Amino acid sequence: MDNWTIVTIILWIGIIAWGIWELIQYFRRKNAATALENDEFKQNMRKAQIVDVRGKDDFDAGHILGARNIPYMQMKQRAGELRKDQPIYLYDDKKTMSYRAALLLKKQGYNDLYVLKDGYEKWDGKIKRKKPIN
CATH class of the missing domain: 3.40.250.10 (Rhodanese-like domain)
Structure with missing residues (x-):
């Protein structure tokens, strides 16, 4: 794998993790x-x-x-x-x-x-x- 592939994978993992975090926070706020x-x-x-x-x-x-x-x-x-x-x-x-x-x-x-x-x-x-x- 070249460096750009690794960077792309890391970016996608970061974006997905951020999206999951925001979704969890959204439901926590709604339930409050x-x-x-x-x-x-x-x-x-x-x-x-x-x-x-x-x-x-x-x-x-x-x-x-x-x-x-x-x-x-x-x-x-x-x-x-x-x-x-x-x-x-x-x-x-x-x-x-x-x-x-x-x-x-x-x-x-x-x-x-x-x-x-x-x-x-x-x-x-x-x-x-x-x-x-x-």
Whole structure:
């Protein structure tokens, strides 16, 4: 075998291993939280802690009424702000960060975790925007 064949085999093994790892992570994230449609989310949101895991600028531009902002990048440090005895409803723009946040919270002992299925972009309920500075 020449060097290019060995390099190609190593590259393919690396790509396949990475793909398997991503697939495992995908299912771990999916199992960490239950996805809720807009109607289900709205129905019980008054009994839950609503957490927007987007950045502060996105949160200030508009967020679900009653939500608090704990960006995903700060979730590990700020998870203690959340109660373990109440459901936690997570959302972001596309739900990727919500599932990552749910996995992180699950590892820290939180169990009642839910994610807005289609993210904030498809939210049709009440929102709040920070008033623009004139």
